[in-house]
Amino acid sequence: MHSFETTIGRLRSEGFKLTPQRLSVIRYLIGNKTHPTAAVIYGDLKKKYPSLSFSTVYNTLNMLEKIDEVQSLHLFDDFLNYDPDTGSHYHFVCRSCDSIIDIFPRNGENVSLPEGDISGNRIESAQVVFKGTCKNCL
Amino acid sequence: MHSFETTIGRLRSEGFKLTPQRLSVIRYLIGNKTHPTAAVIYGDLKKKYPSLSFSTVYNTLNMLEKIDEVQSLHLFDDFLNYDPDTGSHYHFVCRSCDSIIDIFPRNGENVSLPEGDISGNRIESAQVVFKGTCKNCL
């Protein structure tokens, strides 16, 4: 996700209206390093905006995903997690405590993905999910 | 998935009964390269075994996954695909035609995953999903 100003600028230029509900979801996500579900976002924002609707949260998330300001992650069976960081990084999921940890590859321990084609297919994105046991649970 | 004989041997040793329904699902999956959904498996087997129940297909798939003879893949939003190949390989999903293509890394175009720890977390498995446009759709 970009800065607040850049993000709302993108919304404006795409023709979306800047409603208080949308702005509250955007503010909630900016700089958020947890990977909240729609239900968590709704629950948290509901305290401050009691009239907020679940559908609005979903609609806003889908809109933000369409313009590539968030990505949805299928890390668990029954629900999606949303990640405001759309840059190239990977995720580690602890089988024991279900925590989600961002993995930013560094030299020596990085994940090298093939670029361009693999036998004629054009790769446009890659999702890498590690599962295991996290530091705290070990 | 192992050979038919090995797989049913494993079932037997784990204490599962070898019912015709289970055997039909196993036979359907062995050597299957198409990543079928539960619905597809059910639809195909229903022709030959009209009394087969959807639950039985799910139960059998969950059992096979538990003993690591299949893996379920969260490639799309609304359903799971089942892969009888539990060996280390990755998947490419075409955004245009939804086809699923196995990716077996070879030298020079492989995906090198970190082994062991990443900052203290123990990695036990990795799932890599590429999305893009397949050869046929390009």
Add this chain to the structure above:
DNA sequence: GGCGGCAACAAGAATTATTATTGACTTGAT
């Protein structure tokens, strides 16, 4: 200022893949 059109809203119903429940049936060992 008042009016019309339209996007977005809230509330709740609907959808749908998967799981759980239930009661009848099979299997295999004794």
Add this chain to the structure above:
DNA sequence: ATCAAGTCAATAATAATTCTTGTTGCCGCC
């Protein structure tokens, strides 16, 4: 043959997400 344990099919239940409906509020235009 009996009996217990496990499995089956049918169907109900679950729950995350999407859809529907009627309403609201904003903006441009008269």
